[in-house]
Amino acid sequence: MSNTTPPLLELDNIECRYDDQTIFKNLSFAIQTGELACLLGASGCGKTTALRAIAGFEPVYQGVIRLNGNMISAPNQLCPPEKRQIGMVFQDYALFPHQTVFDNVAFGLRSLNKVEKKERVEEYLNVVGLNHLAQRYPHELSGGQQQRVALARALAPRPALILLDEPFSNLDVDLRERLSLEVRDILKGQGMTGLLVTHDQHEAFALGDKIGVMRHGEILQWDTAYNLYHEPVERYVADFIGKGSFIKGQRLGVNQIETELGIVQVKATTQNEIGYTVDVLIRPDDILLDPAYPLLATVKQKAFKGSETLYTLSLPSGAQIFSLFSSHQDYPIGAQIGVRVVAEQLATFPAS
Numbered sequence: 001m002s003n004t005t006p007p008l009l010e011l012d013n014i015e016c017r018y019d020d021q022t023i024f025k026n027l028s029f030a031i032q033t034g035e036l037a038c039l040l041g042a043s044g045c046g047k048t049t050a051l052r053a054i055a056g057f058e059p060v061y062q063g064v065i066r067l068n069g070n071m072i073s074a075p076n077q078l079c080p081p082e083k084r085q086i087g088m089v090f091q092d093y094a095l096f097p098h099q100t101v102f103d104n105v106a107f108g109l110r111s112l113n114k115v116e117k118k119e120r121v122e123e124y125l126n127v128v129g130l131n132h133l134a135q136r137y138p139h140e141l142s143g144g145q146q147q148r149v150a151l152a153r154a155l156a157p158r159p160a161l162i163l164l165d166e167p168f169s170n171l172d173v174d175l176r177e178r179l180s181l182e183v184r185d186i187l188k189g190q191g192m193t194g195l196l197v198t199h200d201q202h203e204a205f206a207l208g209d210k211i212g213v214m215r216h217g218e219i220l221q222w223d224t225a226y227n228l229y230h231e232p233v234e235r236y237v238a239d240f241i242g243k244g245s246f247i248k249g250q251r252l253g254v255n256q257i258e259t260e261l262g263i264v265q266v267k268a269t270t271q272n273e274i275g276y277t278v279d280v281l282i283r284p285d286d287i288l289l290d291p292a293y294p295l296l297a298t299v300k301q302k303a304f305k306g307s308e309t310l311y312t313l314s315l316p317s318g319a320q321i322f323s324l325f326s327s328h329q330d331y332p333i334g335a336q337i338g339v340r341v342v343a344e345q346l347a348t349f350p351a352s
Protein backbone atom coordinates (compact mmCIF):
# COMPACT_ATOMS: atom_id res chain seq x y z
CA MET A 1 0.00 0.00 0.00
CA SER A 2 1.35 3.43 -0.87
CA ASN A 3 2.54 5.64 1.93
CA THR A 4 0.20 8.38 0.78
CA THR A 5 -2.91 6.33 1.65
CA PRO A 6 -4.24 7.80 4.90
CA PRO A 7 -4.34 5.20 7.68
CA LEU A 8 -7.68 3.88 8.90
CA LEU A 9 -6.57 4.27 12.50
CA GLU A 10 -3.95 6.71 13.69
CA LEU A 11 -2.65 7.29 17.20
CA ASP A 12 -0.65 10.48 17.26
CA ASN A 13 1.43 11.05 20.42
CA ILE A 14 -1.18 9.71 22.82
CA GLU A 15 -0.85 10.01 26.57
CA CYS A 16 -3.04 7.99 28.95
CA ARG A 17 -3.06 8.08 32.75
CA TYR A 18 -4.81 6.57 35.71
CA ASP A 19 -4.94 9.31 38.38
CA ASP A 20 -1.32 10.44 38.66
CA GLN A 21 0.17 7.30 37.04
CA THR A 22 1.18 7.87 33.40
CA ILE A 23 0.79 4.61 31.48
CA PHE A 24 2.24 5.93 28.23
CA LYS A 25 3.28 9.19 26.62
CA ASN A 26 3.86 9.88 22.94
CA LEU A 27 2.36 6.57 21.83
CA SER A 28 2.06 6.68 18.06
CA PHE A 29 1.18 4.10 15.43
CA ALA A 30 -1.05 3.74 12.40
CA ILE A 31 -3.02 0.89 10.85
CA GLN A 32 -3.89 0.86 7.15
CA THR A 33 -7.29 -0.25 5.86
CA GLY A 34 -7.50 -4.03 5.70
CA GLU A 35 -4.43 -4.50 7.89
CA LEU A 36 -4.42 -6.67 11.00
CA ALA A 37 -2.09 -5.26 13.63
CA CYS A 38 -1.14 -6.43 17.06
CA LEU A 39 0.22 -4.91 20.25
CA LEU A 40 2.39 -7.51 21.93
CA GLY A 41 3.94 -7.08 25.33
CA ALA A 42 4.36 -8.38 28.85
CA SER A 43 1.59 -7.94 31.40
CA GLY A 44 1.19 -4.35 32.57
CA CYS A 45 2.95 -2.67 29.62
CA GLY A 46 -0.20 -0.74 28.69
CA LYS A 47 -1.68 -2.73 25.78
CA THR A 48 -5.23 -2.87 27.15
CA THR A 49 -5.14 0.80 28.10
CA ALA A 50 -4.23 1.66 24.49
CA LEU A 51 -7.08 -0.52 23.24
CA ARG A 52 -9.55 1.05 25.68
CA ALA A 53 -8.45 4.54 24.61
CA ILE A 54 -9.11 3.61 20.96
CA ALA A 55 -12.52 2.18 21.91
CA GLY A 56 -13.37 5.39 23.79
CA PHE A 57 -13.42 3.91 27.31
CA GLU A 58 -10.37 5.91 28.47
CA PRO A 59 -9.71 9.63 27.95
CA VAL A 60 -6.48 10.83 26.40
CA TYR A 61 -4.46 13.58 28.06
CA GLN A 62 -2.30 14.45 25.06
CA GLY A 63 -2.41 13.69 21.36
CA VAL A 64 -5.13 12.71 18.93
CA ILE A 65 -6.71 9.44 17.83
CA ARG A 66 -8.18 9.48 14.32
CA LEU A 67 -10.39 6.93 12.63
CA ASN A 68 -10.86 7.36 8.89
CA GLY A 69 -9.26 10.77 9.24
CA ASN A 70 -11.81 11.94 11.84
CA MET A 71 -10.71 12.85 15.35
CA ILE A 72 -12.33 10.46 17.83
CA SER A 73 -10.23 11.26 20.92
CA ALA A 74 -8.27 14.30 22.03
CA PRO A 75 -7.81 15.99 25.42
CA ASN A 76 -11.31 16.84 26.72
CA GLN A 77 -12.88 15.57 23.50
CA LEU A 78 -14.24 12.07 23.34
CA CYS A 79 -16.53 10.63 20.69
CA PRO A 80 -18.71 8.14 22.65
CA PRO A 81 -17.78 4.44 22.19
CA GLU A 82 -21.11 3.55 20.53
CA LYS A 83 -20.61 6.23 17.88
CA ARG A 84 -17.07 5.15 16.90
CA GLN A 85 -17.90 2.34 14.48
CA ILE A 86 -15.58 0.09 16.43
CA GLY A 87 -16.38 -3.53 17.31
CA MET A 88 -14.79 -5.27 20.31
CA VAL A 89 -14.04 -8.87 21.20
CA PHE A 90 -13.05 -9.54 24.81
CA GLN A 91 -11.02 -12.22 26.53
CA ASP A 92 -14.04 -13.49 28.50
CA TYR A 93 -16.34 -13.40 25.40
CA ALA A 94 -18.82 -11.15 27.31
CA LEU A 95 -21.85 -12.91 25.78
CA PHE A 96 -25.26 -12.36 27.36
CA PRO A 97 -25.89 -15.66 29.18
CA HIS A 98 -29.70 -15.52 29.02
CA GLN A 99 -29.85 -14.75 25.33
CA THR A 100 -29.53 -17.21 22.45
CA VAL A 101 -26.65 -17.10 20.01
CA PHE A 102 -29.01 -15.40 17.52
CA ASP A 103 -29.99 -12.67 20.00
CA ASN A 104 -26.40 -12.14 21.08
CA VAL A 105 -25.37 -11.46 17.47
CA ALA A 106 -28.46 -9.28 16.93
CA PHE A 107 -27.51 -7.10 19.92
CA GLY A 108 -25.87 -4.25 17.99
CA LEU A 109 -28.43 -4.22 15.17
CA ARG A 110 -31.24 -2.22 16.74
CA SER A 111 -31.44 0.14 13.78
CA LEU A 112 -32.39 -2.70 11.40
CA ASN A 113 -35.94 -3.98 10.90
CA LYS A 114 -36.82 -7.58 11.74
CA VAL A 115 -36.16 -9.00 8.26
CA GLU A 116 -32.88 -7.13 7.81
CA LYS A 117 -31.79 -8.16 11.28
CA LYS A 118 -32.48 -11.85 10.60
CA GLU A 119 -30.56 -11.68 7.32
CA ARG A 120 -27.62 -9.91 8.94
CA VAL A 121 -27.40 -12.31 11.91
CA GLU A 122 -27.56 -15.30 9.56
CA GLU A 123 -24.91 -13.76 7.33
CA TYR A 124 -22.44 -13.35 10.19
CA LEU A 125 -23.25 -16.67 11.87
CA ASN A 126 -22.47 -18.14 8.48
CA VAL A 127 -19.17 -16.24 8.35
CA VAL A 128 -18.11 -17.86 11.65
CA GLY A 129 -19.68 -21.23 10.70
CA LEU A 130 -22.27 -21.34 13.52
CA ASN A 131 -25.67 -20.98 11.84
CA HIS A 132 -26.67 -24.42 13.10
CA LEU A 133 -26.24 -23.25 16.73
CA ALA A 134 -28.35 -20.07 16.47
CA GLN A 135 -30.89 -21.19 19.08
CA ARG A 136 -28.38 -22.41 21.67
CA TYR A 137 -27.42 -20.46 24.80
CA PRO A 138 -23.79 -19.52 25.53
CA HIS A 139 -23.42 -22.18 28.27
CA GLU A 140 -24.31 -24.82 25.65
CA LEU A 141 -21.26 -23.88 23.54
CA SER A 142 -17.54 -24.66 23.77
CA GLY A 143 -15.10 -21.83 24.51
CA GLY A 144 -14.03 -21.68 20.86
CA GLN A 145 -17.68 -21.52 19.71
CA GLN A 146 -18.44 -18.77 22.25
CA GLN A 147 -15.52 -16.73 20.95
CA ARG A 148 -16.80 -17.19 17.38
CA VAL A 149 -20.22 -15.89 18.48
CA ALA A 150 -18.49 -12.90 20.08
CA LEU A 151 -16.68 -12.29 16.79
CA ALA A 152 -19.95 -12.51 14.81
CA ARG A 153 -21.55 -10.05 17.24
CA ALA A 154 -18.67 -7.60 16.84
CA LEU A 155 -18.67 -7.91 13.02
CA ALA A 156 -22.45 -7.81 12.43
CA PRO A 157 -22.85 -3.99 12.70
CA ARG A 158 -20.07 -3.78 10.03
CA PRO A 159 -17.69 -1.61 12.04
CA ALA A 160 -14.75 0.21 10.45
CA LEU A 161 -12.34 -1.37 12.94
CA ILE A 162 -12.37 -4.38 15.21
CA LEU A 163 -10.44 -4.54 18.48
CA LEU A 164 -9.58 -7.90 20.02
CA ASP A 165 -8.45 -7.95 23.66
CA GLU A 166 -6.57 -11.22 24.40
CA PRO A 167 -9.44 -13.06 22.70
CA PHE A 168 -7.96 -16.56 22.85
CA SER A 169 -6.30 -16.64 26.25
CA ASN A 170 -9.11 -18.67 27.86
CA LEU A 171 -8.66 -21.45 25.31
CA ASP A 172 -6.26 -24.36 25.37
CA VAL A 173 -3.03 -24.02 23.38
CA ASP A 174 -4.04 -26.11 20.34
CA LEU A 175 -7.38 -24.39 19.94
CA ARG A 176 -5.78 -20.99 20.53
CA GLU A 177 -3.50 -21.39 17.53
CA ARG A 178 -6.19 -22.92 15.33
CA LEU A 179 -8.76 -20.25 16.21
CA SER A 180 -6.32 -17.37 15.75
CA LEU A 181 -5.60 -18.56 12.19
CA GLU A 182 -9.33 -19.03 11.60
CA VAL A 183 -10.12 -15.55 12.92
CA ARG A 184 -7.41 -14.11 10.67
CA ASP A 185 -9.05 -15.81 7.65
CA ILE A 186 -12.49 -14.51 8.67
CA LEU A 187 -11.24 -10.93 9.17
CA LYS A 188 -9.22 -10.98 5.95
CA GLY A 189 -12.23 -12.45 4.10
CA GLN A 190 -14.28 -9.48 5.32
CA GLY A 191 -11.55 -6.97 4.41
CA MET A 192 -11.70 -5.93 8.06
CA THR A 193 -9.09 -3.77 9.77
CA GLY A 194 -8.19 -5.05 13.21
CA LEU A 195 -6.04 -4.54 16.27
CA LEU A 196 -5.29 -7.40 18.63
CA VAL A 197 -3.61 -7.04 22.00
CA THR A 198 -1.91 -10.06 23.50
CA HIS A 199 1.09 -11.20 25.51
CA ASP A 200 1.23 -14.41 23.46
CA GLN A 201 3.64 -14.13 20.53
CA HIS A 202 2.19 -17.17 18.76
CA GLU A 203 -1.20 -15.48 18.69
CA ALA A 204 0.43 -12.27 17.46
CA PHE A 205 2.36 -14.14 14.74
CA ALA A 206 -0.75 -16.05 13.63
CA LEU A 207 -2.93 -12.96 13.34
CA GLY A 208 -0.88 -9.83 12.81
CA ASP A 209 0.38 -8.41 9.53
CA LYS A 210 2.26 -5.92 11.69
CA ILE A 211 3.16 -6.31 15.34
CA GLY A 212 4.18 -3.61 17.79
CA VAL A 213 6.33 -4.90 20.65
CA MET A 214 5.59 -2.81 23.74
CA ARG A 215 7.56 -2.34 26.93
CA HIS A 216 6.62 0.08 29.72
CA GLY A 217 4.18 1.98 27.54
CA GLU A 218 6.58 2.34 24.60
CA ILE A 219 6.50 0.62 21.21
CA LEU A 220 10.05 -0.61 20.64
CA GLN A 221 9.51 -1.98 17.14
CA TRP A 222 6.52 -1.97 14.79
CA ASP A 223 7.24 -4.59 12.20
CA THR A 224 6.39 -7.92 10.57
CA ALA A 225 6.78 -11.11 12.59
CA TYR A 226 9.71 -12.14 10.37
CA ASN A 227 11.60 -8.90 10.99
CA LEU A 228 10.90 -8.95 14.73
CA TYR A 229 12.35 -12.45 14.84
CA HIS A 230 15.32 -12.03 12.50
CA GLU A 231 15.97 -8.30 12.61
CA PRO A 232 15.11 -7.09 16.10
CA VAL A 233 16.25 -3.51 16.60
CA GLU A 234 16.51 -3.79 20.38
CA ARG A 235 17.92 -6.46 22.59
CA TYR A 236 14.64 -6.60 24.53
CA VAL A 237 12.77 -7.47 21.31
CA ALA A 238 15.38 -10.15 20.49
CA ASP A 239 14.87 -11.68 23.94
CA PHE A 240 11.09 -11.32 24.01
CA ILE A 241 10.44 -12.78 20.55
CA GLY A 242 11.24 -16.42 19.89
CA LYS A 243 14.10 -18.51 21.16
CA GLY A 244 17.69 -17.48 20.70
CA SER A 245 21.03 -16.82 22.32
CA PHE A 246 23.93 -14.42 21.95
CA ILE A 247 27.53 -15.28 21.16
CA LYS A 248 30.47 -12.91 21.29
CA GLY A 249 32.25 -11.79 18.14
CA GLN A 250 34.75 -9.22 16.87
CA ARG A 251 33.76 -6.93 14.08
CA LEU A 252 35.90 -7.47 10.96
CA GLY A 253 33.93 -5.14 8.69
CA VAL A 254 30.54 -3.41 8.49
CA ASN A 255 28.80 -6.74 7.94
CA GLN A 256 31.29 -9.40 9.01
CA ILE A 257 31.91 -10.70 12.49
CA GLU A 258 34.42 -13.27 13.59
CA THR A 259 32.96 -15.69 16.12
CA GLU A 260 33.80 -19.14 17.40
CA LEU A 261 31.21 -20.39 14.86
CA GLY A 262 33.38 -18.90 12.11
CA ILE A 263 32.98 -15.62 10.22
CA VAL A 264 29.29 -14.74 10.11
CA GLN A 265 27.45 -12.21 7.96
CA VAL A 266 25.52 -9.60 9.89
CA LYS A 267 23.31 -6.66 9.08
CA ALA A 268 25.47 -3.67 8.18
CA THR A 269 25.60 -1.26 11.06
CA THR A 270 27.73 1.62 12.16
CA GLN A 271 27.03 0.73 15.79
CA ASN A 272 30.54 -0.50 16.57
CA GLU A 273 33.93 0.08 15.03
CA ILE A 274 36.12 -2.60 13.53
CA GLY A 275 37.73 -4.78 16.17
CA TYR A 276 35.01 -4.09 18.75
CA THR A 277 33.32 -6.96 20.52
CA VAL A 278 29.61 -7.40 19.80
CA ASP A 279 26.89 -9.87 20.72
CA VAL A 280 25.50 -11.78 17.75
CA LEU A 281 21.93 -13.11 17.95
CA ILE A 282 21.74 -16.77 16.95
CA ARG A 283 18.28 -18.29 16.41
CA PRO A 284 17.79 -22.09 16.43
CA ASP A 285 17.07 -22.06 12.70
CA ASP A 286 20.36 -20.23 12.00
CA ILE A 287 22.29 -23.37 12.93
CA LEU A 288 22.75 -26.31 10.61
CA LEU A 289 23.89 -29.76 11.60
CA ASP A 290 27.00 -30.57 9.53
CA PRO A 291 28.89 -33.73 10.56
CA ALA A 292 31.75 -32.76 8.22
CA TYR A 293 32.25 -29.36 9.85
CA PRO A 294 35.22 -29.14 12.21
CA LEU A 295 33.44 -27.07 14.89
CA LEU A 296 32.01 -29.43 17.47
CA ALA A 297 29.24 -28.53 19.89
CA THR A 298 28.21 -30.67 22.84
CA VAL A 299 24.56 -31.64 23.42
CA LYS A 300 23.53 -30.32 26.85
CA GLN A 301 19.75 -30.70 26.67
CA LYS A 302 17.16 -31.84 24.16
CA ALA A 303 13.41 -31.25 23.99
CA PHE A 304 11.38 -33.41 21.63
CA LYS A 305 8.84 -31.26 19.75
CA GLY A 306 7.34 -33.85 17.40
CA SER A 307 8.69 -33.21 13.93
CA GLU A 308 11.75 -31.47 15.39
CA THR A 309 13.94 -31.64 18.46
CA LEU A 310 15.23 -28.48 20.12
CA TYR A 311 18.83 -29.02 21.20
CA THR A 312 20.74 -26.87 23.68
CA LEU A 313 24.35 -27.02 22.54
CA SER A 314 27.47 -25.90 24.30
CA LEU A 315 30.29 -24.35 22.24
CA PRO A 316 33.98 -24.76 23.15
CA SER A 317 33.96 -21.37 24.96
CA GLY A 318 31.04 -22.53 27.11
CA ALA A 319 28.55 -20.29 25.27
CA GLN A 320 25.22 -21.99 24.65
CA ILE A 321 23.21 -21.95 21.45
CA PHE A 322 19.90 -23.56 20.48
CA SER A 323 19.28 -25.58 17.38
CA LEU A 324 16.27 -27.29 15.82
CA PHE A 325 17.05 -30.54 14.06
CA SER A 326 14.66 -32.97 12.43
CA SER A 327 13.55 -35.47 15.06
CA HIS A 328 15.16 -38.22 12.94
CA GLN A 329 18.54 -36.69 13.75
CA ASP A 330 18.67 -38.03 17.27
CA TYR A 331 21.73 -37.35 19.44
CA PRO A 332 22.20 -38.29 23.09
CA ILE A 333 23.15 -35.82 25.81
CA GLY A 334 26.94 -35.42 25.77
CA ALA A 335 27.29 -36.19 22.04
CA GLN A 336 29.58 -33.94 20.03
CA ILE A 337 28.18 -32.79 16.71
CA GLY A 338 29.45 -30.58 13.90
CA VAL A 339 27.45 -27.35 13.47
CA ARG A 340 27.70 -24.25 11.35
CA VAL A 341 25.79 -21.01 10.81
CA VAL A 342 23.62 -20.92 7.69
CA ALA A 343 22.00 -17.51 8.07
CA GLU A 344 22.99 -14.20 6.58
CA GLN A 345 22.24 -10.77 8.01
CA LEU A 346 22.34 -11.82 11.64
CA ALA A 347 21.45 -9.13 14.16
CA THR A 348 24.16 -7.70 16.43
CA PHE A 349 24.00 -5.70 19.63
CA PRO A 350 26.59 -3.86 21.69
CA ALA A 351 28.32 -6.44 23.87
CA SER A 352 26.68 -6.78 27.26
Ligand SMILES: Nc1ncnc2c1ncn2[C@@H]1O[C@H](COP(=O)(O)OP(=O)(O)OP(=O)(O)O)[C@@H](O)[C@H]1O
Nearest residue numbers: 018023041042043044045046047048049050198199
Ligand atom coordinates in the same frame (compact mmCIF):
# COMPACT_ATOMS: atom_id res chain seq x y z
N1 LIG B 1 -8.49 1.18 35.98
C1 LIG B 1 -7.22 1.30 36.36
N2 LIG B 1 -6.87 2.10 37.40
C2 LIG B 1 -5.57 2.24 37.76
N3 LIG B 1 -4.53 1.60 37.17
C3 LIG B 1 -4.83 0.78 36.16
C4 LIG B 1 -6.17 0.59 35.70
N4 LIG B 1 -6.14 -0.31 34.65
C5 LIG B 1 -4.83 -0.64 34.48
N5 LIG B 1 -4.05 0.01 35.37
C6 LIG B 1 -2.58 -0.06 35.47
O1 LIG B 1 -2.05 0.41 34.23
C7 LIG B 1 -0.92 -0.35 33.82
C8 LIG B 1 -1.17 -0.88 32.41
O2 LIG B 1 -2.27 -1.79 32.46
P1 LIG B 1 -2.84 -2.49 31.15
O3 LIG B 1 -4.04 -3.27 31.56
O4 LIG B 1 -3.01 -1.48 30.09
O5 LIG B 1 -1.64 -3.45 30.78
P2 LIG B 1 -1.60 -4.71 29.82
O6 LIG B 1 -0.33 -4.62 29.08
O7 LIG B 1 -2.85 -4.80 29.02
O8 LIG B 1 -1.53 -5.91 30.86
P3 LIG B 1 -2.26 -7.35 30.84
O9 LIG B 1 -1.62 -8.13 29.71
O10 LIG B 1 -1.93 -7.90 32.19
O11 LIG B 1 -3.72 -7.09 30.62
C9 LIG B 1 -0.74 -1.43 34.88
O12 LIG B 1 0.27 -1.00 35.76
C10 LIG B 1 -2.08 -1.49 35.57
O13 LIG B 1 -1.91 -1.87 36.91
